[in-house]
Amino acid sequence: MQNIILFILALLLTIGGLSYYSIYRTVAKSVNHMYEPLHRDSKSQDAVIGHDPISILLLGVDERPGDKGRTDSMIVLTINPKTKKSTMVSIPRDTRVFMRSKNTNIKINAAYTYEGIEGTVQTVEQFLNIPINYYIKLNMEGFKDIVDAIGGITVNNDFPFTLEGVHIPKGEQHIDGKVALKYARMRKEDPRGDFGRQQRQREIINQIVHEGAQLKSLKNYQGILTSLEKNIQTNLTLDKMIDIQSSYKEAVNNIKQIEVKGDDKKIDNLWYHVVKNETRKDLSKTLRHQLNLES
Structure with a gap:
């Protein structure tokens, strides 16, 4: 979900600054x-936060019992x-890619099934020929929390x-987590297919960013943190999150x-x-x- 990093940074820094x-x-x-x-040897970790461009892989993972x-x-x-610019690339989950460790072509979303975060990062790096510095994984089932x-x-x-038995009418409406999850997942009835679903996901996360940054949400900061803790995995430390917010916030506000x-x-x-x-x-x-890399 592409703005989840903004939500996490905005929420943590707001709480950290006001509490x-x-x-x-x-x-x-x-x-x-x-x-x-x-757990890998990679030059992707050489980027210096605050000075170098960085890349972050954002993953919404559908994990269910069994x-x-x-x-x-x-x-x-x-x-x-330096350029104060960011790019955001949405990779369709059915994209056909070559997974080197399996020596075969797969749908890119299957890389996680085979080798988890490690395999997914490596497959994306190979597909786009860029290093991935950081990742953030969101459990889609826990997204409603x-x-x-x-x-x-x-x-x-x-x-x-x-x-799945949940009807969502046309127009503006306030929805809870259960409905939001259905709203984010539907694609078969959307004439735009996966791209339409990606647009709804962007809308949802933009709204989470908006609501999460409101002071009224801080009253429930413990509940919010519990939800994040249960459903998010990342190789970003709090210090790095703070450094990113401090050094990259202008670039994050200018996304192509x-x-x-x-x-x-x-x-x-x-x-x-x-x-x-x-x-x-x-x-x-x-x-x-x-990323200031040679072509």
Whole structure:
């Protein structure tokens, strides 16, 4: 979910700036529970926060009991503090990619099923030919807890639809976490398919950012932190989050959104989003330029 980093940073820094030290310690403890490093040797960790451009992989993962899960949403965010610009690339979950460790082509969302966060990061790095410095993983099932913790959100639905017994009418409405999860997941009834779903997900997270930054939400900071702690995993420490907010906030407010264009094709009885090699190279060139890397 592409603005979840903004939500986390805004919420933690607001609480940290306005609260007593005891509350800040609670925030730090929660972030520590979210922390999970990447166990790999990679030059991607060489970026110096506050000076170098950085990349963040944002993952919405559909994990349910008895299921390893798959990535439901995958976004690459690059932030350049000198140009004060950011790019946000939404990768369709059915994108056909080569997974080196399996020596075969897969849907990119299956990388998580095979090898978790490590395999997903490596597959995205190979697909886009860029290093991934940091990741943030959001459990989609627990997403509703976060929405409920901030008292719900307001969305403006383009057309009515029903998903898994939940009907969502057309128009502006205030919804709870259960409805928000359905609103974020639906794609089959959307004429825009996966891109329409990505647009609704952006709307939801923008509303979470808005609501989470309101002072009224701080009254429930403990509930919000509990929801984040249960449902988010990242290799960002609290110190790094604070450094990013301090050094990159202008760039984060200037985001260019890029879609991964391709064709939907059936290959070996499976539907894929097939991206031409030329398109992939052009996208890689754009991102590498944003990260100050050689083309």
